[in-house]
Amino acid sequence: MRRKICLLLSLLLCLLLFGCAKEPAPEAKQPSVVVGFSQLGAESSWRIANTESMEKASKEAGFGLMMENANQKQEKQIDAIRSFIAYQVDVIVFSPIVENGWDNVLNEAKKAGIPVILMDRMIETPDESLYASYVGADFYAEGKKAGEYLIRKADALGVDHLNIAEICGTKDSTPMRDRKAGFMDAIAGDSRFTVIASVDGDFLRSKGEECALDLLNRFGKDGIDVIYSHNDSMTLGVLDILEQKGIQPGKDILLITVDGEKEAVDALKNGKINCVVQCTPKLGPAAMALVKSLTSGQKVSKVTHPEEGVFTDFDDLTDPSVEGF
Ligand code: GZL
Numbered sequence: 001m002r003r004k005i006c007l008l009l010s011l012l013l014c015l016l017l018f019g020c021a022k023e024p025a026p027e028a029k030q031p032s033v034v035v036g037f038s039q040l041g042a043e044s045s046w047r048i049a050n051t052e053s054m055e056k057a058s059k060e061a062g063f064g065l066m067m068e069n070a071n072q073k074q075e076k077q078i079d080a081i082r083s084f085i086a087y088q089v090d091v092i093v094f095s096p097i098v099e100n101g102w103d104n105v106l107n108e109a110k111k112a113g114i115p116v117i118l119m120d121r122m123i124e125t126p127d128e129s130l131y132a133s134y135v136g137a138d139f140y141a142e143g144k145k146a147g148e149y150l151i152r153k154a155d156a157l158g159v160d161h162l163n164i165a166e167i168c169g170t171k172d173s174t175p176m177r178d179r180k181a182g183f184m185d186a187i188a189g190d191s192r193f194t195v196i197a198s199v200d201g202d203f204l205r206s207k208g209e210e211c212a213l214d215l216l217n218r219f220g221k222d223g224i225d226v227i228y229s230h231n232d233s234m235t236l237g238v239l240d241i242l243e244q245k246g247i248q249p250g251k252d253i254l255l256i257t258v259d260g261e262k263e264a265v266d267a268l269k270n271g272k273i274n275c276v277v278q279c280t281p282k283l284g285p286a287a288m289a290l291v292k293s294l295t296s297g298q299k300v301s302k303v304t305h306p307e308e309g310v311f312t313d314f315d316d317l318t319d320p321s322v323e324g325f
Pocket of ligand 1: 044231279
C-alpha cells in the first residue's frame with residue numbers, strides 16, 4: 001500500500017512540475033528597424049506636437065524609437081547622438097537646436113555607417129555628406145509670407161508708416177535666421193516700414209511676455225504699430241501682456257505670428273491676431289518614410305518641405321479649413 005501511495009505522490013509531483021510548465025513565451029518581436037531620435041526640447045506647443053507625431057509615426061511604421069529630450073541643451077543632443085551610435089541604431093533623426101557645432105559628432109555617426117536625418121532644423125556645415133536628408137519647413141518662405149501679409153495690410157489700411165518690432169526665436173536656429181531673412185527681404189525697400197527693434201524670445205511664451213514689457217517700456221504703446229513674432233508661443237505671451245495693459249491686440253498693435261497652433265488660430269478668429277503663418281509639426285510620417293527608404297537601400301531626396309499655408313484677417317475665418325494643430 002505504502003508503495004502505491006509513494007507512486008501516486010511521485011506521479012502527482014511530476015505532473016505539477018512538468019504539467020504546469022507552460023510553453024516558453026514567444027520571444028517578444030524585436031523591431032526590424034531602430035531609430036535614435038534626439039528631440040531638442042519641449043519649449044512650445046509646436047515642439048510637443050512634433051514629438052507626438054514622431055512617436056505615432058514610428059509606432060505605425062513598426063520601428064523601434066529611442067527618444068532623448070535635450071531640454072534645449074546642444075550638449076545633451078550631442079550626448080544622445082553618441083549613445084545612439086554606441087547602441088548601433090539603424091538611423092539617427094535629430095532636430096538641431098542651433099545650426100553650428102555638429103560636424104564632430106556627425107562624423108562619428110558617418111564612420112559608424114549610421115545615416116542621419118535632420119528634422120525641422122538645418123545645420124551649417126561644409127560637408128553635406130554628414131546628413132542624408134532634411135525634412136522640415138522652408139523657414140525663409142514662412143518669413144516672406146509674413147512680410148507679404150504686412151505689405152497687403154498696409155495697402156488696405158492706407159497708412160504712410162508703420163513701426164515694426166520683431167521678437168526672434170532661438171538665436172542661431174534655422175527658423176530664427178530664415179524667418180527673419182524672409183520677412184526683412186519681403187519688406188525691404190518699402191519706405192513705409194521701420195524695424196525699430198529685434199529682441200530674443202527663444203520661442204518661449206514666458207520670454208514673449210518679457211519682450212512685450214521691454215518693448216512697451218522702450219517705445220510706449222503708440223510707438224509700436226506691428227509685432228512680428230517668430231512663433232505662436234511668444235505671440236500668445238505678448239497678447240496676454242497687451243491685454244493686461246489695456247491695449248487691443250490685432251487693432252492697436254498688429255500681430256503677425258508663425259506656427260499655427262490652435263490657440264493662435266482661435267485668437268485670429270477673435271480678431272486678436274492678424275496673420276498666422278503655418279508651420280506644420282506633423283513631420284513624423286515623412287521622417288519615417290525616409291527611414292524606411294534609407295534602411296531599404298533606396299536613394300532619398302536631400303530636402304523635403306511639407307505643404308504650408310497662411311491664415312490672415314483677409315480670409316473667411318468661418319471656413320472649416322482655417323484650423324490650428
Ligand atoms: C519650427 C520649429 C520652431 C517652432 C517653434 O519648425 O523649429 O521651434 O516654430 C519651436 O514653436 O519652438
